[in-house]
Amino acid sequence: MTPRVRRAAVISVHTSPLAQPGTGDAGGLNVYVWQSALELAKRGVEVEIFTRATSSADQPIVEAAPGVRVRNIVAGPFEGLDKRDLPTQLCGFAAGVLRAEAAAPPGYYDVIHSHYWLSGQVGWLARDRWRVPLVHTAHTLAAVKNAALAEDDAPEPASRQIGEQQVVDEADRLIVNTETEARQLISIHHADPERIDVVTPGADLSQYRPGDRIAARADLGLPADEMVVTFVGRIQPHKAPDVLLRAAIPLLRDGTADGRRVRLLVVGGPSGSGLAQPTALMDLAGEAGVADRVTFLPPQPPARLATIYQASDLVAVPSFSESFGLVAIEAQASGVPVLAARVGGLPVAVRDGVTGALVDGHDIDTWTAALIEMLSDRDRLTRMGVAAVAHAQRFSWSATADRLLDSYIRAGQAYRKLMRQRDGRGSRSFGTGRLRRLRVTS
Template identity: 60%
Template sequence: MSPLPEIPSAVRRVAMISVHTSPLEQPGTGDAGGMNVYVLETARRLGERGVEVEIFTRRTSAASAEVVPVAPGVLVRHIDAGPYEGLSKDDLPGQLCAFAAGVMRLVAISPEGHYDLVHSHYWLSGQVGWLAADRWNVPLVHTMHTMAKVKNRSLAQGDRPEPAGREIGEEQVVRAASLLVANTEIEARELVELYDADPARVRVVPPGVDLVTFAPGDQQAAREALELPQDAELVLFVGRIQALKGPDVLLRAAAEMVRRDPERRRRLIVAVIGGPSGSGLEKPRALQALARELGIADIVQFVPPVPRQELAQWFRASDAVAVPSRSESFGLVALEAQACGATVVAADVGGLPRAVGSAGVLVQGHDPAVWAERLLAVLDSTPDERKALVDRAVEHAQRYGWERTTDELLAVYERACRDARTDVADDAGSGRLLELPLAEAVIP
C-alpha cells in the first residue's frame, strides 16, 4: 500500500454512484449513515478543486427533483428504479438493472468522454459502476464502506447474516474495479485476504471530519442549549439503531453502572441519538423495551437523528461517547466526537482503533461489565485527567480534515486515469485489436 506519486491533473468530471442511500438524507436512521457524509463531503471538496461531481442515487420520493445542485460543481441526480417507498436495501439487487438503465439513458445525450472516472460506494453501487465504467470506457474506483464477509464474522446474537448473493456481488466488484479505496489498513488487508484483491490495486484513504462544524466548545453552554442539567453525567450513543452498532451493550453497561452505585442514577443520562436501521427495523421499539427490562428507562433518553450543528452540541455536552459496534469499517462518529473534545469509549474492532487512536479508550469485546468499568473510569476521572483526554481527542481529530481525504482521493483518481491511458497506449502500440463493449459493437 505504497503512497501515490504526484502526477499531472487528469480528472475533470466524476460520476459517483450511491444507489441505496442519498447524500441528501439525514444520517442516523434507515440506511443513512457515515457513507452519506463521506459522499457529500468529498464531493463538495472535489467541487472546490474544480472537479465536477455528479452523484447518481435512487429516487425515494415523488417530491425529489430530478437534479439537485448541492454545492458549486456538485449535482445529485435522482434515478427512478422501483417504487419510491417500501423497498428495503435487501430488495434493491432486483432494481439494479432498472437503475443502471436509468443512468445510461440519462447520460446517453452527453458527449463521448463526458466522465473521466466512476467512483462507486457500497457493493450495490459497484455493480452499476462496473457496467457504467465499462460502457463509458473509463476507470472504476470503488469504496466498499462495509463488507459482508467481515460483518458475518461479527454478528450479534439473533442477527441474520448477509446473504451469499452479496458476497458474490462484492467479489465481482473487487475484480472489476481499477482501484479499491479502503478506509484503513485493516480494511485493506481484509480486501486482500477475504476477497483476493490485488494488493497493488488497493489504496488506503482515511475518511475525514468537518473541523468547522465539529469543533471544541464550552460544555456548560452546550448543555444549556440542549436544556440538559449542568450536573448530569452524560453518556452518548450516536448512530443507526441496529444490533451491529451495539447500542444494547451500552444500555446493559448503564444498568451495571447504577447497580454498582445506586446514587449514580440521580445524575446519569444515557442519550441514544438515532433511528432504527437494518435488522432494527423489524423491532423498532426493541431498545426501549430493553431499557424497561433493565430498569433504566428513567435514565435513557431516545433522541431522533439531529442536524449536524446540533449533533456537535451533544458531543460538546457529553462526558463520554460510547461506540460499542460489533463491526465498523471506520467509525466516523468517533472522529466527529473527538473533534468536539469528547472522550470516546469504543470497541476495539475494524477501523475504530484508527479512528480513535490513543486519544480515547478501546474496549476488548462487548461484555457489559467491562464496558461499565471503562465508562466509570472516564466519568470518575479528575479535572486534570479529563482535560488531558479532551486535549488528546482534539489533537487527534485535527489530523483528519476532509481536505486531507480529498487530496489522497484525488491522487487515487489521477492514478486510475493514468493507468487507463497507459493501458490504451500499450494496446495500441502492440497492434492488438481493442475490444469494444458489446453495446458499442452492435449499436451504430
C-alpha cells in the first residue's frame, strides 16, 4: 500500500506566497509555492506554509485557500531587513516553526518541503526534531549566479554557498526544475543523483491564455498599431532589463523595417541590488531620448498580467541566469513568442526557432539584431505564437503537483528505511550524515 501524504509543512523564509510577485524579493518562487500548494490541496494534502512576517498587520495564521494555511512567523524587525540579513534571524524563525508543531498532536506533518537555502537550514532542524523527511528546492544556486554576474552586480557571499552545501548534504530528496539544474547540483555540490527529482514548474493555464490583442491594448491604454516588446520581472541587474532597453533603443527610435513603431513595456519594481538605483532604467530611457517610447508599470496581479501578455507582440527574458523562467511559460501560454537568453532552464521553457528564439550572451548588438529579426516578420511571430500555446500546455501546475507528491512519497519511504536502520543500531543521530566539503568560489 502506497503511504499517503496527509499534511505538508512548506517553508519559505524570505518571501511570502501571498506577496505580489515583482515587488521586493517576491518572484517566481512565490508563484511556485502558492500554485503548488493550491494543487496539492486539491489532492487532499493539507499544506501549511511557514514564512516570515514582514508587517505588524500580518495575522499569525491566514487561511489562504481551502486546504492551504499560511503561518506568519515573527523573527526580527518587520521591515528594513535585506535578504542577506536574514541568516541572523533563522534561530528566531526556527523557534517559531518548532513551537507551531509542538502545539499539534505527535506526527502532525508527514513531510517538510523547503524553498531556497535559508528555508533549507530551518527545514534541516525541523526534520531532525519531527523525524519526517526533508524535501528541498534550491530555486537558485550561489555558484551559478556568481558565474554569470551582471556588470556591477554584487556576488553571492561565501556563507550562502556553505549553507547551500549543508542543505544539499542533509536533504532526503532534492527537487530541481531541469536536467541542467540537476547536473549543476551534482558537479558543484556533489549531490547524490539518486536523491534528485526533476519537476518542471508550470503556469496557470486557466489564467494565461490567448486573448484579443486590440482589446487588451485598449484596456492598458496602449496604441493598437505599435509593436510591443514586454519585460516582466524584478528590476535588478541580474534580470538584465537594461540589456533589453539598450538593445531596443535603435528600434524605439526608428521603428521596424516596414515602419511600424515599437514600444517597450516594462512591468516590475526595483529589487535586490536594483534598489540602490531605483530609477536607473527610467534615467537610461531619458538619456537615450526614448522615454516616450517606454511604458513602465508596477508589478501586476495575475489577471492584469494576463492582459499585459495578450497585449504584447513579443516577451523578452534577458536574465543572466534563470533556474527555469516562469514568465516565458506564462507568455507562451498567452500566445506570445519569447526572446530569451540561452541560460539555465530557458532552453527548456522556450523552443528555439519554434516558440521563440534564444540569444547567446548579453552583447547589446546581438540582442538588437535578434529583436530586429523577430519583429520584422509578422507572419513568423504569428506562427510562433500558435506553437507557443501548444508548447505551454506541457507545463501545468497540476502536473507539477503530481510529481511533487510522488517525490514526497519516495522521500518518506527512504527516510523511514533509514530511521529503521539507525534505530536498530541504537543511533541517536537523526541526520543523514552526508556532509561534504565545499570549495567556495566567488
